[in-house]
Amino acid sequence: MSGGGSDAAEATSLSCVRCGKPAHLQCPKCMELKLPREGAAFCTQDCFKGSWSSHKSVHLKAKLSTPGAPNSDSLNEGWKYCLRKGQGRTSKLPHFDWTGALRPYPISNNHTVPNHIDLPDWALDGIPKIEPNSDLQHVVEIKTPEQIEKMRETCRIAREVLDAAARVVRPGVTTDEIDRVVHEATIAYGGYPSPLNYHFFPKSCCTSVNEIICHGIPDARKLEDGDIVNIDVTVYYKGVHGDLNETYFVGNVDEASRQLVQCTYECLDKAISIVKPGVRFREIGEVINRHAIMSGLSVVKSYCGHGIGELFHCAPNIPHYSRNKAVGVMKAGQTFTIEPMINAGVWRDRMWPDGWTAVTADGKRSAQFEHTLLVMHVISFLCDISIAGVVYFFNNIYFNLNMQVTDTGVEVLTARLPSSPEMFPWLDA
Numbered sequence: 001m002s003g004g005g006s007d008a009a010e011a012t013s014l015s016c017v018r019c020g021k022p023a024h025l026q027c028p029k030c031m032e033l034k035l036p037r038e039g040a041a042f043c044t045q046d047c048f049k050g051s052w053s054s055h056k057s058v059h060l061k062a063k064l065s066t067p068g069a070p071n072s073d074s075l076n077e078g079w080k081y082c083l084r085k086g087q088g089r090t091s092k093l094p095h096f097d098w099t100g101a102l103r104p105y106p107i108s109n110n111h112t113v114p115n116h117i118d119l120p121d122w123a124l125d126g127i128p129k130i131e132p133n134s135d136l137q138h139v140v141e142i143k144t145p146e147q148i149e150k151m152r153e154t155c156r157i158a159r160e161v162l163d164a165a166a167r168v169v170r171p172g173v174t175t176d177e178i179d180r181v182v183h184e185a186t187i188a189y190g191g192y193p194s195p196l197n198y199h200f201f202p203k204s205c206c207t208s209v210n211e212i213i214c215h216g217i218p219d220a221r222k223l224e225d226g227d228i229v230n231i232d233v234t235v236y237y238k239g240v241h242g243d244l245n246e247t248y249f250v251g252n253v254d255e256a257s258r259q260l261v262q263c264t265y266e267c268l269d270k271a272i273s274i275v276k277p278g279v280r281f282r283e284i285g286e287v288i289n290r291h292a293i294m295s296g297l298s299v300v301k302s303y304c305g306h307g308i309g310e311l312f313h314c315a316p317n318i319p320h321y322s323r324n325k326a327v328g329v330m331k332a333g334q335t336f337t338i339e340p341m342i343n344a345g346v347w348r349d350r351m352w353p354d355g356w357t358a359v360t361a362d363g364k365r366s367a368q369f370e371h372t373l374l375v376m377h378v379i380s381f382l383c384d385i386s387i388a389g390v391v392y393f394f395n396n397i398y399f400n401l402n403m404q405v406t407d408t409g410v411e412v413l414t415a416r417l418p419s420s421p422e423m424f425p426w427l428d429a
Contacts, residue, residue: 014041018051027055079106082217085355086126086200094353100211100363104352105219108176110202111183117192120236120312126200128312136314140307142333147240147309148374151335154191155242155372155413158235161185162244163420165205165233171225171251175207178231179218186235194234194241194312201356206232206245213300213341213349213358213366225251228261230368234312241312243337244414245370248423256344257365262426263295264342264367267320271338272371275330276378276409281316282326288340289322300341300366302349302358307336308372321347332377335413339370374411 014023014037023041025048030040042048048055080089081104093103113123122128131137143151164185165178183204186193193204201217208216208230209223216230223229232245247261267288274287284305292299305318319326320340345364352359360366422428 014038016043016047017041017055018047019043021047078109079220081105082107082202082219082354082356084200086197086202086217096353098363099350099359099361102210102212102359103221104217104354104357105221107202107217107219111180111193111196111204113192113196114187117187117190118236118239119192120194120198122198123192123196126197128198131311131313134311134314136307136309136311138315140315140328140331140334140336141309142331143309143335143374144333148333148335150238150240151242151309151372151374151413154235154237154240155244156417157186157189157191157237158233158242158244158372159414159417159420160189161191161235162231162233162246163417165231166246166248166421166423169223169229169231169248169250169423171227172222174220174222175209175216175218175229176220178207178229179203179205182231182233186233189235189237191235191237194236194243195232198312205234206230208232208357208366208368210365211360211363213343213360214303214368215356215358217354217356223250226253226257227251228253228257228365228367232368232370236312240310241308242414243308243312243370243372245339245368246423247367247369257367259295260297260342260344260365261367262424263292263297264340265369265424265426267291267299267340267342268338268369268371271320271340272373272410272412273408275338275373275375277330277332277375279330279409280326281318281328281330282324284338285319285321285324285326288320292340292342298343298345298347300343300347300349303339303341305337305339305370307334309335330375330409332375334375335372337370337372339368341366341368371415372413374413376409376411378409 016023021043023043025042027040080091083090121130161182165182168181183193195201196204203218206215207218208214209227227250228247230245230247234241234243270291271284271287289299299321301321307314307316316328318336318338343360343366345362348361349358350361
């Protein structure tokens with residue numbers, strides 16, 4: 001505390017922030033930050049010490065309002081930077097050799113979940129118990145008709161939740177606000193946001209801005225005009241998970257970013273088009289890599305799609321790059337995600353000090369899209385006009401009558417709805 005010279009003389013006309021008595025002392029940190037004296041005056045060291053736990057937030061807010069610092073106007077006591085995969089917090093920006101312009105910002109406290117919501121086994125202590133040791137880490141499950149119906153319902157909810165989040169994307173909105181929308185919408189549908197406390201992840205969704213490849217943590221940063229942001233939503237409902245994500249434009253985005261996002265969307269679309277029984281899982285990466293390379297982009301190799309159902313992550317692994325070593329072929333009744341991450345520069349990634357946020361090694365932008373898919377039985381129709389009548393030849397006929405049958409081999413469980421917001425100009429065209 002400072003108590004001498006002209007500072008003390010000027011402070012005699014001020015009142016103590018804590019008790020209202022005439023103040024003769026000034027908080028040295030407030031003086032350093034050139035903050036108003038009215039909020040930094042104290043009558044004694046005891047009053048200063050007694051107010052410190054609440055007063056220090058003034059310093060954080062001041063730092064966050066400076067250029068290049070987090071710019072939320074609504075930071076409260078308890079907002080801190082994330083460390084140790086969600087298990088640690090710090091009031092100081094961690095030291096790191098940042099690859100791009102983006103920086104982590106303080107995060108708010110975790111959201112609460114009402115008692116009536118069914119919880120996955122990591123919800124309370126952050127540790128998945130069934131998933132790591134399940135046989136389904138090695139064997140690709142064929143879902144029963146009952147499981148498939150639950151997956152359809154849960155994936156529909158996940159789509160509705162993501163659409164709710166997409167509607168609030170605009171310059172000036174923080175990713176923490178997006179997370180709040182995701183959390184509240186999930187709870188309103190009776191679901192649990194699967195990422196929340198999964199291996200200690202501190203939020204209800206992932207928000208990956210610009211050079212963040214995946215697993216960005218919602219925080220106090222306001223989205224800026226020209227950003228791109230991926231929102232990754234997973235919902236746990238009736239004992240199963242539904243997972244999807246999309247990358248959105250924030251305001252006026254440059255042409256290179258638009259091409260990156262559209263190409264990533266197309267990569268997923270082309271990969272889905274080959275899904276059917278009998279196709280090798282490794283073929284997905286070949287399709288995605290071919291399209292990305294043709295556009296001068298690169299495919300992230302560190303993260304892949306995954307099986308999903310009663311477990312959040314399980315077999316099969318779905319690499320998105322070429323010459324991958326994925327094992328197995330698709331069979332009707334399997335559910336898994338395809339979620340290519342495409343970079344404008346090199347494919348390599350680095351991890352931020354929070355232990356979750358993966359960013360591009362060169363600081364260039366990255367985009368991602370994801371769907372949860374169901375492999376379906378296929379009926380092929382062939383017509384021989386050389387004989388009377390129409391003869392149908394059925395391939396791969398072995399299906400339960402409760403199961404839908406398609407001529408494409410895949411059902412996109414998280415498909416866009418007629419009510420989904422119009423976010424992508426190429427779809428309108």
